[in-house]
Amino acid sequence: MNKSKLWTKDFFTGTFTNFFLMLNYYLLVVIMTVYAMDTFGARPTEAGLASSIFVIGTLIARPLCGRWIDRVGKRKMFAFGAALSLILTLLYFGVNNIWLLFATRFFHGAAYGIAATAVGTIVTHIIPDDRRGEGIGYFMLSLTLASAIGPFLGMFIVQHGSFRMIFVVCSISALLSLASVFFLPDPKIKWTHEQTAKMSGFKLSHFFEIKAIPISIVCALIYFCYSSLLSFLTPYAKEIHLVDAASFSSSLSTQSLF
Numbered sequence: 001m002n003k004s005k006l007w008t009k010d011f012f013t014g015t016f017t018n019f020f021l022m023l024n025y026y027l028l029v030v031i032m033t034v035y036a037m038d039t040f041g042a043r044p045t046e047a048g049l050a051s052s053i054f055v056i057g058t059l060i061a062r063p064l065c066g067r068w069i070d071r072v073g074k075r076k077m078f079a080f081g082a083a084l085s086l087i088l089t090l091l092y093f094g095v096n097n098i099w100l101l102f103a104t105r106f107f108h109g110a111a112y113g114i115a116a117t118a119v120g121t122i123v124t125h126i127i128p129d130d131r132r133g134e135g136i137g138y139f140m141l142s143l144t145l146a147s148a149i150g151p152f153l154g155m156f157i158v159q160h161g162s163f164r165m166i167f168v169v170c171s172i173s174a175l176l177s178l179a180s181v182f183f184l185p186d187p188k189i190k191w192t193h194e195q196t197a198k199m200s201g202f203k204l205s206h207f208f209e210i211k212a213i214p215i216s217i218v219c220a221l222i223y224f225c226y227s228s229l230l231s232f233l234t235p236y237a238k239e240i241h242l243v244d245a246a247s248f249s250s251s252l253s254t255q256s257l258f
Contacts, residue, residue, distance in 0.1 A: 026150025057109025
């Protein structure tokens with residue numbers, strides 16, 4: 001029996017879109033603590049918050065986005081999130097105090113959560129049913145590549161360039177992600193009257209899947225260790241004068257993790 005075609009234009013577009021979204025995130029997360037400490041004289045706890053508050057924004061946006069994505073439209077939701085992500089990336093050029101940095105990071109995380117949820121949903125719907133596992137595996141390679149290239153490139157630019165140069169690269173990545181909206185498909189789902197009625201009102205089950213909690217806890221423990229190391233890797237590498245070595249080790253560790 002012939003397999004359905006996986007590597008279509010739509011699948012390529014969705015995968016590369018996700019890569020640029022993730023690249024923006026990983027470029028910033030690895031340098032944000034040292035940026036806050038060097039530029040604003042932030043304490044380590046404040047610098048850690050400047051990095052992690054991005055994820056808090058993402059966590060808040062994802063459930064809300066997931067609830068409305070099919071009603072608003074997947075491509076419209078992605079366009080909104082990607083446009084907002086580009087605007088907030090450009091705001092880094094004008095940040096002049098730690099509190100404004102916190103606000104920018106939080107809303108940037110929310111924008112990222114909206115865009116990433118939308119593009120992931122789009123790609124999941126265009127993958128043929130008989131190649132679902134294979135397709136998602138290839139799609140997730142975009143995250144793996146971004147997690148390898150982003151930290152390496154971010155630390156390399158910190159050593160040989162400037163924070164402003166990183167913001168330029170992130171802006172280009174955000175712009176490429178937004179530009180892809182013209183090429184992304186917009187899979188439609190027709191809701192029955194029963195499904196619409198079931199989704200009305202406010203219930204925790206609309207936002208959380210109980211069956212996913214056990215594996216979510218396992219992933220949370222793994223990423224708790226990973227994110228702590230990644231956030232403070234750059235300031236630690238600068239302190240011991242091993243930025244070059246740290247950039248390679250960061251790239252290798254993320255590849256092995258994913």
